[in-house]
Amino acid sequence: MGLSIEHTGTVLVTNRTNLIYFYSKRSMDILLSALGILLTLPLMIIVGIVIKLESKGPIFYTQERVGRFGRRFNIIKFRSMVTDAEKDGAQWAQKNDSRITKVGKFIRKTRLDEIPQFFNVLKGEMSLIGPRPERPLFTEKFEQEIPGFARRLDVKPGLTGWAQVNGGYEITPKEKLDLDLIYIEKSSMLLDIRILLMTIKVVFTGEGAR
Incomplete structure (x- = not known):
């Protein structure tokens, strides 16, 4: 029986500053x-x-994928792998993964495969900035192995985030959690803008691609 990943959340809008940030962030998500x-x-x-x-x-x-407070949604991406990539079950993507097509390698390196997620952001399932959403299977697995991993569900998942611009695909789930928790604790509009600018650099340099 799998571990339940339903999450009530601990990050609440408790003061005027947080309220302004909450609505400013959603406005930026919709506009951008x-x-x-x-x-x-x-x-x-x-x-x-x-x-x-x-x-x-x-x-x-x-x-x-698993969104804020454990709500599930379907993430949209350009296909970058062969159609039977998971015929043997769910797998964590690896560097130089043989399942990735030639076109897929390029769009992953440039992050073009993520563009359709603008629709997830527009629908409110994701934010532009936040922890990357994991699959239910991996969320359960990592929560069992790394207590506290589900704290990432306190905020809306993002198209890009602090962990992505500081480690990309190469970091471990524990390292990803540590970076995500830093973002959750220090989140602000200035930090979001900084991450957006750093993401532009990642897109043009291909850093952290897998």
Whole structure:
């Protein structure tokens, strides 16, 4: 029987400063995700075409993830792996993973595979900035191995985050938790803007790609 990952949350809007940040963050999410969809639409069409030309299968890939307070939702990404990538069960992606297609390697390196998540942000399932959402299976596994891992569910998951710009895919779940907790404890609009700027650097340099 799997560990329940339902989470009541401990991060609450308790004062005026937090209230302003909460609504400012959501306003930024709506504005920038809508703008991001409009600006990247031609690019999304091109990426979709090259994915389809290289290999059989759908252009988009949806996968169940765990959001704030344990709520589940389907994350949207461009498909970067072969269609039967998990025929042997769920696997943690590795560096130089043989399941990744040639196009998939490029869009992962440049983070283009994440662009469709603007729709998740617009719907309110994610934020632009926050801990990356994990799959239910891995959330349960890491919570058993690393007590307190579910504290990441105190805030809305993000398209990018402090752990992503400071370690990328190479860090361990424990290191990811430590960085995510730093973000949760010190979250502010200035920190969010800093992470956005650092993310732009990651996109252009391909740092931390897997």
